[in-house]
Amino acid sequence: MSLQAMTYLVVGLTFALYLGIAFWARAGSTKEFYVAGGGVHPVINGMATGADWMSAASFISMAGMIGYMGYGGALFLMGWTGGYVLLAMLLAPYLRKFGKYTVPDFFKSRYYSNTATVVAVICLLVASTTYIIGQMTGVGVAFSRFLGVSSEMGVIIGMAIVFVYAVFGGMKGITYTQVAQYCVLILAYTIPAIFISLQLTGNPIPQFGLGGHYTGSDMALLTKLDHIVNDLGFGKYTTAVPGSKLNMFVYTVSLMIGTAGLPHVIIRFFTVPKVKDARSSAGWALVFIALLYTTAPSVAAMARLNLHATINTEVKSGGNIFAPSASIRYDERPEWMKRWEVTGLLKFEDKNGDGRIQYYNDTSKNTEFLAKADAAGWKGSELTVNNDIMVLANPEIAKLPNWVIALVAAGGLAAALSTAAGLLLAISAAISHDLLKNMLMKDLTEKGELMAGRIAMACAIVVAGYLGMYPPDFAAGTVAIAFGLAASSIFPALMMGIFSKTMNKQGAIWGMIAGLGFTMFYVFAHTGIFYIHGTEFWQIFGKKDFFFGISPNAIGAIGALINFIVAFAVKNMTAPVPDHIAAMVESVRIPKGAGEAIDH
C-alpha cells in the first residue's frame, strides 16, 4: 500500500474510533456529557486530562524545538510538567472545594464584583486566542503534510475541520473519547521513538537510549551528537542555552505558572468527585503526560542526529565533512524531503551552485569552522527546516515502515484538533455565558446564547487561522507566549484568592491589568501589535529582549511578579475585603463538606 493510502486509512480508522466511542458513551449517559470527569476514577480522569493537555505544541512542535535548542529546550519539558506540582498543591483542591464550574465563576464569588469577572474573562480570551494561534500553526503543519498541500492551504482546510469538530464539541466532554485519543497519541509518539532508539543505540526504551551508546562507536549518543553539531558550527548540544541561563530560568517559571493559570486545564479539576481526587488526579495526569515528555528529549536528539547524518554522509563516521562528496546531491535527495518541500516548510536554495546540499550553521561564532567552510566552497547553509516538521518527519527520515509514518500523522492530527476544539469551546463559553448571559444581556435566551457562542467560535477560528499562517513563533513558541499571558494575569489572582484572606477586588483587578498589560506590551513590542507583522516596536528600546535579555516568550513570569506587587499595593490603599468573603476563603481551605460542584 502506498504511504498516502496508508495515511488516509490510519487517520480514518482512528477518527472512526473516537466517533464510535463518543456515540456509544453519549447513548449511555447524558450527565457525563456536561460534567467532564464527574464520577470518573482519577486514573481515567488523569488520562483524559493528558489528552486535553497534549496539543499540537507538545506533540508536533516541542521535540523539534528541543532538537534545535539542545539542552536549553529543557525549559519546555520542565515548564510544562512542573506546573502540575503547583496545580496539585496550590489550586486544584481549593478550586474543587469552591464548587464552581468555571474560572470566571470563581472570580465572581471570590472577588464579589462584575468588573473582576470581566477583567478575568478578557485575560482568558487573550491567553486562549494566542494559544489557538499556536495550535492552528500546528494544524497547518499536520494537514499540509497529510494532504500534500502548502502549509497556508493546510491552515485553511484545518480551520474548516476544527470548526466542525468544535461545533460537535460535546464529545470533548466525553471522557472515554479522550482516553482513546490519549492512547493513539502516546502510541504514535512512542512507537517511532522505540524504533529509532533501537536503530541508534540498540536499546528499545528511548529514555535509556538517549543515555546509551551510539551503535558502532565507543561514544555515548549525546557525546556523538555534541561532536556532530560542533563540527557543523552549532553550539554543543548538551550545554546550549537560549540566550542566557537567566532567560531559561524565567522562561521555565513562566511556563510553570502559566500551566496553573490556563482555563482548559484548571476546569477539569473543578469537577472531580472529591477534593482528595483533585489532588491525585493531577498526579495521574502528570504520569500520562510524563510518558510523552520523557520520550520527547530522545525524539529530539535522535531526529537531529538523523537529519544531519542524512544530509552529510561523513557525519556518522566522523570523516571529512567538508569533502565535496560528503554533502548529498539535491537530485538524489530522499523522498521525505520532496514530500515536505511541497508544504513549503522545508526549502533548498543552491547558494554555491554545486547541486549538493550543505546544511550547517552559517552564523557560527567559531571562526576556525567558518574558515574551513569557506575553503570548501560553502556559501551559506542551503537548507531551511521548519522546527515544527521534525516530529512528523522523524519516522520518514529514519526510514521507518509506512504504517508508523501514518500513525504519527494520525496522532498529530488528533493532538492539534482536540486541543484547538477544546479551547474554542472555552472561548465561546466565556463570551456567550460569562460575558453576555451573566452580565451584558441577562435576558438572552438559551438559543441566543448558543448562537452567540457559535459566532464567537467562528470569529476566533478566522482570527487564529489567519494569524496561525504567519505565526509569531513556531507552534510551541506561540503557545509559550499564551502561557506567559495566563501566568501574568490569572495565576496570581487565583493564588491570592485562596492564600490571602485579605486580598480585595481592587487589588485583584489592578494586579491583573498591570500584569497582563506589561506582558502584552513586551510581547507585542517583539511580535507586532496583536501579532500582526510589521507593527513591532522594540526598536524604540534600541534592541530586542531589552528587559535584562529576557525573551518575549519568557516575560510572563515578570508580568506575574508585577501583578502580585501591584495587587498588594492597591489592596493596602483600598477598602478591606468584606467579612463573608474572608469566611468563605477560610472554609475553602478545609476539604470537609465539599459536596457536588454547583451549576451556575
Added chain:
Amino acid sequence: MEKSQELYWKKVLGLIRNVLIVWFLCSYGAGIMFAGALDNIKLGGYPLGFWFAQQGSIYIFVALIFIYAKLMGKIDEEFDVAED
C-alpha cells in the same frame, strides 16, 4: 475549632513549603543553575545536569504530587476535616 483550623492551615502550608523546596532544587537548582557543575558527573551517557533538566526533574515532579497527596490525606485525617 478556630485554633485547630489555624494549626491545620499551618501544617498544610508547611507541607507545601517542603514540597516546593524539593521541586525548586531539582528543576531550577540541578536542572538550570548548577547544571554546568553537575555535567561533570555522568549517569550512563547522560551528563547529570542535562539529565536533571530533560529527564530527572519530570520523574521527581510525578513523585512529589503523589507524596503530597498522601501526606495531605494524613493531615486531613489528623484534624478530622476529610470528606465523608
